[in-house]
Amino acid sequence: MENKKVSILFFPKEYYPLNRVRLTELYMKEFTNLGNKVTWILLSDTITEKIKKIESGRNKSIILRSKSTDKKLHRFFNMLSKLAKYKIGKRQMELTNVDIIVANDGIIDGFVAYLLSRKYDKPFVYYLSFLFFELDKDAFTEIRRNVDNLFKRIGALVKKRLYIYLIKKCDIFHPISQMMSEYFASYTQGKIVIPLPLCPAKHFRENYSVRKNSENHSYSLIYVGAIGAIRRIDFLIDLLQRIKENESEIQVKLRILGPIPDRDYLRKLQNKAISLGLKKHVEILPGVPISQVPDIIKCSDIGLSFYNPLLAYRTASPTKVVEYLSLGMPVIGNREVEDQKEVIEMSGGGFATRYDINEAAEKVIYLLTNTDKMITMGESGRRWVEANRNYSIMARELDIKYNQLLRNK
DSSP: OOOOOOEEEEEESSOBSOOOHHHIIIIIIIIHHTTOEEEEEEEBSSOOSSOEEEEETTEEEEEEOOOOOOHHHHHHHHHHHHHHHHHHHHHHHHHSOOOEEEEESOHHHHHHHHHHHHHHTOOEEEEEOOOHHHHHHHHHHHTOOSHHHHHHHHHHHHHHHHHHHHHHHOSEEEESSHHHHHHTGGGOTTSEEOOOOOOOOHHHHTTOOOOOOOSSOEEEEEEESOOOGGGTTHHHHHHHHHHHHHOTTOEEEEEEESOOSOHHHHHHHHHHHHHTTOGGGEEEEOSOOGGGHHHHHHTOSEEEEOOOOOHHHHTSOOHHHHHHHHTTOOEEEETTSHHHHHHHHHHTSEEEEOSOHHHHHHHHHHHHTOHHHHHHHHHHHHHHHHHHSOHHHHHHHHHHHHHHHHHHO
């Protein structure tokens, strides 16, 4: 039986314009390339006074107004605007032929989608990319024991129950990883569960070029990701120190690239590098446009992907592992992050070590002193990612599953 062209009403947590690759490349591009349609209900990330509609191909974006720049009022007004998504969604349901209603990450967005699915008897799909409530809970112990983080910890318990409720009510649940699906397993018995792990963005794949050995025997390690205390980025500086202690002849520096949510933590990192005599060997690059990231990564030799092994990270699907590998760069990361461990080991694109300075340093030194291996591992990882972490393939699988859901509804 030929698949029908599916029409989706989508409620993302993200603002317009969308910049999450898992949405723009999977649903906005690849899923609609199959002839399907997606209508997006979003808030604007700038101050607007009226609702806007933008159509592009088989995508239509309905952008709701955002009313306040005042930080105290901003969250309140945005919550009201998110509740207004129900009214806009209701109008779309009455004006157009919608087959499936999807929500991504947001709690309010999830309830809006669920209520519309009940009212109009349509399948409800929920896509969760991260255990936000677990990170809120850990902020109190991992960052700072203050009143704000205490309230976050209390609020995390409420958020968890709300996420569980949405997952129990949806027809298809999309966790970001297999480990996340296991985390919610007791709430999804008899339910369709389809993990949607992250894939490299198109501009990473297109920036691939054959890698060569360094001619001057000077190497660089790179970490790309948020530079915040809860991620324990200081682990990387300790790692660099251990490498230099064990192999003093190796010329190696560390690049840290990413947004900085905590300026105080940045200063701590900089002071730590100075105190260890590593100031000239550590380069921190904040605020780099995403279009320039692949070129910066390509100038490095080994990608690092070490995460504080909190539950929120262990159940995640780290983007940078597949992006490093898509550029033909070998990766060393910690095996406690299950999806990361699977990618590295199945691809042969690097090493998955324990979250341990000595073990990580040993593997970095091995690659820096066996540069032919560094190149072959990177190329092996690239080929595996191209074949197994590809949004085009994932979209075709979703098209089949969504059609099966509609036929069985």
